[in-house]
Amino acid sequence: MIKVRKLSKSFGGRQVLREVDLTMEEGKTLVVLGRSGCGKSVVLKHLIGLMKPDSGEVLVDGENIIGLPERDLISVRRKIGMLFQSAALFDSMSVEANLAFPLREQGVRDEKEIDARVAEALDMVELSGEQHKMPADLSGGMRKRVGLARTIVGRPRCVLYDEPTTGLDPITTDSINHLIRRLQRRLGVTSIVVTHDMKTAFHCADRVALLHEGRVHFDGSVDDLKASTDPVITDFILGRSGESD
Amino acid sequence: MISAIGRRTLQALTYLGEIGILAGETVAAMFVGRIRLKLALQQIVETGARSQIVVIVTGAFTGAVFAAQIYFQFHRFGMDSAVGSVASLALFRELGPTLTALMVAGRVGAAIAAEIGTMKVTEQVDALRSFGVSPIDYLVVPRAIGLMASMPLLVAEACACGILASYLIAVQMLGVAEAPYMRNLTFYTHTSDIAIALIKGFVFAVIIVFVSCHEGLQTSNGAEGVGRAPTRAVVISSLAILGMNLVLTFALNIIFPSGQ
Numbered sequence: 122m123i124k125v126r127k128l129s130k131s132f133g134g135r136q137v138l139r140e141v142d143l144t145m146e147e148g149k150t151l152v153v154l155g156r157s158g159c160g161k162s163v164v165l166k167h168l169i170g171l172m173k174p175d176s177g178e179v180l181v182d183g184e185n186i187i188g189l190p191e192r193d194l195i196s197v198r199r200k201i202g203m204l205f206q207s208a209a210l211f212d213s214m215s216v217e218a219n220l221a222f223p224l225r226e227q228g229v230r231d232e233k234e235i236d237a238r239v240a241e242a243l244d245m246v247e248l249s250g251e252q253h254k255m256p257a258d259l260s261g262g263m264r265k266r267v268g269l270a271r272t273i274v275g276r277p278r279c280v281l282y283d284e285p286t287t288g289l290d291p292i293t294t295d296s297i298n299h300l301i302r303r304l305q306r307r308l309g310v311t312s313i314v315v316t317h318d319m320k321t322a323f324h325c326a327d328r329v330a331l332l333h334e335g336r337v338h339f340d341g342s343v344d345d346l347k348a349s350t351d352p353v354i355t356d357f358i359l360g361r362s363g364e365s366d
Numbered sequence: 367m368i369s370a371i372g373r374r375t376l377q378a379l380t381y382l383g384e385i386g387i388l389a390g391e392t393v394a395a396m397f398v399g400r401i402r403l404k405l406a407l408q409q410i411v412e413t414g415a416r417s418q419i420v421v422i423v424t425g426a427f428t429g430a431v432f433a434a435q436i437y438f439q440f441h442r443f444g445m446d447s448a449v450g451s452v453a454s455l456a457l458f459r460e461l462g463p464t465l466t467a468l469m470v471a472g473r474v475g476a477a478i479a480a481e482i483g484t485m486k487v488t489e490q491v492d493a494l495r496s497f498g499v500s501p502i503d504y505l506v507v508p509r510a511i512g513l514m515a516s517m518p519l520l521v522a523e524a525c526a527c528g529i530l531a532s533y534l535i536a537v538q539m540l541g542v543a544e545a546p547y548m549r550n551l552t553f554y555t556h557t558s559d560i561a562i563a564l565i566k567g568f569v570f571a572v573i574i575v576f577v578s579c580h581e582g583l584q585t586s587n588g589a590e591g592v593g594r595a596p597t598r599a600v601v602i603s604s605l606a607i608l609g610m611n612l613v614l615t616f617a618l619n620i621i622f623p624s625g626q
Contacts, residue, residue, distance in 0.1 A: 170495075171495055171496065191500055194495075194498070196498075198495070198496055198498040199498055201496075202496070203493075205489040205492065206489070207488055209488060209490050209492065209493035211493070212485075212490070223497045226497050226498060
């Protein structure tokens with residue numbers, strides 16, 4: 122569904138991505154691993170045209186979306202939902218209004234249908250009955266769940282997760298991991314999860330890509346990742362910095 | 367030294383270009399995009415209706431002190447009856463639009479930059495885009511409509527309050543005769559003076575809304591950036607208003623010559 126070809130991006134002279142190649146298979150979950158600041162989120166934002174690369178291509182259903190004007194990207198963005206690192210809920214709207222927002226923007230006018238789909242999405246993330254709360258009244262885990270419900274309420278074919286478990290306690294992290302897997306099975310969506318959390322990677326991934334120094338250092342199955350003896354990979358999995366006290 | 371001046375000039379031109387592009391995209395969006403009337407009405411309430419107190423107080427006190435100063439100077443020459451007309455012309459042509467714009471830049475411009483800036487750094491602007499919603503359509507167009515519709519009315523309100531205050535100070539407090547005061551006021555104040563006030567108000571609204579939205583949309587560096595955006599919005603808007611006022615004063619005096 123989505124292919125990334127030779128994607129390069131730099132910020133202020135610092136090269137973050139160097140000719141990155143990735144392929145996302147339909148209905149599967151790709152986990153993109155890498156250290157903080159290695160460009161994982163940058164890759165994700167390129168997939169829905171939120172950033173423009175220095176060079177390279179992003180093909181969505183065979184169409185290169187790089188260089189498309191904002192208005193032409195609307196149809197692409199409706200195929201792809203994104204859960205932002207901070208959940209990015211609209212502060213001024215209730216949970217219900219946040220979830221109804223993408224539906225209204227898609228042109229859904231039937232209030233009964235909107236109510237039903239909002240309730241269904243909240244049920245999927247196990248937050249039924251919380252629709253009247255404001256984002257400021259939610260915990261970090263709840264915000265992520267509401268963000269996820271808002272992402273899936275428009276029924277995208279692909280969901281992008283930007284650090285879905287960062288800043289959450291281990292129990293909530295496990296709960297979100299199960300949620301990602303459950304949604305992927307239930308909705309059959311293509312999922313791309315950007316994280317540096319190995320538990321999330323092992324739990325959610327059908328395939329793993331490891332970004333290192335701006336390039337795809339590894340691209341394969343979870344079993345291949347675990348079996349690797351490459352020091353870059355083993356250090357990352359085991360969380361070894363190489364420093365001593 | 368020369369390279370520093372050149373660099374500053376380039377930065378200023380780049381900034382002007384960015385504002386111009388934002389303004390162009392906004393005007394284009396008003397014709398080809400979706401106008402969100404509910405949001406525009408909310409902005410009229412927020413930027414217009416809720417700015418009335420500050421604008422009324424500014425207009426009234428400006429008119430009051432201006433009338434007092436004119437009286438103190440003119441009384442020596444026996445020209446007390448000119449207080450009303452001088453205050454009226456000064457308020458419509460200069461003080462009303464400029465002071466109203468400066469107050470609105472402080473109140474509304476800062477709020478626009480802070481709100482959009484917060485949305486930018488918390489990824490809410492990206493979230494809008496991810497749903498296929500243009501931030502120009504959703505954030506800038508309603509604010510532009512709201513402020514452009516409100517500002518001329520706010521300027522008119524400030525001028526009216528200023529003239530009323532000048533009447534109270536001159537006639538009721540300092541004892542200027544009411545009949546010649548009113549005769550001079552109505553004789554020397556023309557429709558063109560009111561038109562100048564409204565035109566200036568509209569142009570200043572354009573400056574405030576595009577500078578403030580631009581500062582908000584360019585915000586980065588988290589809380590520090592959000593703190594800086596309103597300050598920059600107010601300072602740049604205020605300086606641009608003062609500069610543009612000089613240009614408009616000469617340009618509008620050609621279109622609406624004084625005394626005609």
